[in-house]
Amino acid sequence: MTGEEKPVEEILENASDEFDASEARDEANASETDVEALKVQLEQAQDEAAKMKDQYVRAEAEMANLRRRVEKDVENAHKFGQEKLTKELLAVADNLERAIVSTEGENVDVNAIKEGVEMTLKGLQDVFSKFSIEAIDPQGEPFDPQLHQAMSMVENPEVEPNTVIAVMQKGYQLHGRLVRPAMVMVSKGGAPAAKIDETA
Known part of the structure; x- marks a missing residue:
């Protein structure tokens, strides 16, 4: 082995050190590139977040205005409907x-x-x-507790039981919804009157 020749181990060790240094330089360059890319991404994300926050604030303000307008419209509808x-x-x-x-x-x-x-x-x-205000005048109709209020019941063999025989006060409906029931007298029916035998 000549004085200029190096042992294989030393050559390998030097090559390994050079490789490690080269790899470290590459990693440093790559990490600098990654840091720059991350900075760009961070700026983009911050810009996007600022835009979203602005849109959110505007939407909140618009909803508050809409809520106030609707409340005012409802109030006016109650007052002037x-x-x-x-x-x-x-x-x-x-x-x-x-x-x-x-x-x-x-x-x-x-x-x-x-x-x-x-x-x-x-x-x-x-x-x-x-x-669309309709009167309820149930004279002679069957009693309906949904629309009528029975004030009294009277025996009347001439009509069917539960028939309205008198209307004391008409009822009213608004668009089909009961506003006031009709106050009525209702027949009980009662026992039929005994027939007199006139031929006897």
Whole structure:
């Protein structure tokens, strides 16, 4: 072995050291590249997060405004929802006031007052019809506890049991929903009257 020749172990060791150093340099370069890439990704994520936060804040503000508008609309609907009905009823009130004024003279014409009240009632019934308010007048119909309120029961052999024989106060429905039941008298039926034998 000459003085310039190196043992194999030393050559391998030097090659390994050079490889390790080269690998470390590559790793350092790669980690610098990774750090730069991560910084770019972080900036992008922060920009995206800022955009999302801005959109969220805007959506929250829009929802708050919408909630306030809806609350105001509901409040106005409660306050002024019956405005149309009120306007229609004003004509009825005017007619009733005229009927009262017409009774205050010396020459009171009862027939004219009666006609005026009948016209007023007709006007009120027209208003009811416009607003889907239906009267319940069950005279002669079977008793219906969903629509009628029995005030008394009367024995009446001439009609079927549980038949409305008198209406003391009409009931009313609004769009099919019961507002007030009809107050009625209902037949019990009772025992039929004994027949008299007239041939005896």
